[in-house]
Every structure is written in structure tokens, then in C-alpha cells.
Amino acid sequence: MAEINMQTGLILAGILFALGLTGVLVRRNIIFVLLSIEIMLNACGLAFIVIGSAMQEPDGQVMYFFILAIAAAEMAVGLGLVLNMFHKYKTLDTNMLNQMRG
């Protein structure tokens, strides 16, 4: 059984990150935008884990721990904003938010 090399893991992380970025750029539903941000954060975590595993150091997992904490905080605030947006505008379309009034 051969070892999984670092390049393969990093390519996988890159593919997942690219998919998340595409989601942020393409989708207009704010729920999907938040989900895509979560996909990107998870891909970053995967990259850290892969490198930490290749280096045989626990630092990768420590960084993954921090990314998880930041993702949780970001989701709490983001979902609060989504609920406020829905109550105020009755829509989830981000295009409806392009008008700023003073």
C-alpha cells in the first residue's frame, strides 16, 4: 500500500476550494453563498490537515481547530444577518440588497 502523497491531497483541497468560490460567484441565494463560504473554509482546513500529516506535525490539526472555531463564529453572525434580511426584505436574493439609502 503506497503512501498518499501531499500533492494529491492539496489538489483535492484546491478542487473543493474552487467549487466553493464558484458557488459564491454564481449563486444569488444568500443561503447558498454562506454554504459556499463554508465549503471554502473546509477546503482550507483539508489543506492544513494534509500538510500537517505529511510533515508528521500536530500543527496542521491545531490550525484546523482554529478554522473550525472561526467558521462557527462566522456562521452564527451570518445566519443572524440572513434572518434579519429575510424579515426586512422578504427575500433571500442578494441582488435585492444592491440599493443603499443614505
Next chain:
Amino acid sequence: MTIIFYISAVIAVIATLITITSMNPVRALLYFILSLLASGVIFFVLGDPFAAALVVIINAGAIMVLFVFVVMMINPGKRTIEQEKQWTGAKMWILPSFLAVILLAEFIYILLLPGHRFSGHQIIQPKQVGLELFGHYLLVVELVSMVLLVGLLGAHHLSRKSNTVKSEDLED
């Protein structure tokens, strides 16, 4: 072990693709949870069981439950009942369950594998991670706790009742 990594990677990519292309939020969440489980298997194969447990408990468990709650909250009324019927149909769950069964089979295979479980990859024990976390990275842990506190306060402030009333006043 390599083949398990590749199968999980393919499942993760397929599930993520369906997540960003599907029109139905709950379906997207379901596939995203599947993608997180696949990445959990990848972490396990790479020799990081602590991270695998964390991704299942915190990411797939806590954060996604929050997401599902919000999706349910902003989908009120009669439409939800029709949607519920639609979501419980066979078409909705057959592909996710198929992919999840593959992950389960991989998991059972790893557990039944005698001896050389993590060939080529040394397991990084949770003890090492904890020592590093609360030794070398103590300052960063404090900073992260500040971030979580700010997130808590922000979420509380955003979901206050008086806050929404105030914004309605601004509209008039």
C-alpha cells in the same frame, strides 16, 4: 488505504458539486453534510483521528443543524408541507444514501483491517495536538476565544427584537 482516500475524495467532490448546483436548500445541506463526512474519512485515513471526530461533531453536527434551523425558519406556511412531501420522496434520498453507504463500507473496512491500519502515515494523537494547542499556541487560543465571544455578541445583537423594530422605524 490509498484507494479509500481516492473513493472518499471522489465522493467529496461529487457531493460538493451537487451542493453548489442544486436549487433546493435542504438538498444542498444534505449533500454538504455528505461532503463533510467524506472529508472526515479522508482525515482519518491521513492519520488525524481527532480532526475526523471534530469535523463530524462540530461541522456536520452543530453548524449544519444551525443551517437547517434557519432554512426551516424562513420557509413558513403551507408551502412547507408540500415541500416536506417532496423531500421525503425516494428521489431525494437515494443518491445521498448510496454515497453514505460507500463511506460506511470504507469505515467498516478500516475497522476490520488487521494490524497495519495507517500504513505510511503515522497517527497524530489527540494528546500531541492538545499539548501543542495549550502550550505553543496558547495566545492564539485566547484570540480564538475572543472571536467566538464577538460572534456570540454579534448573533445576539442581530437577533434582538428591538433591533428589528428599530430598522422598521428607519424604513418609515
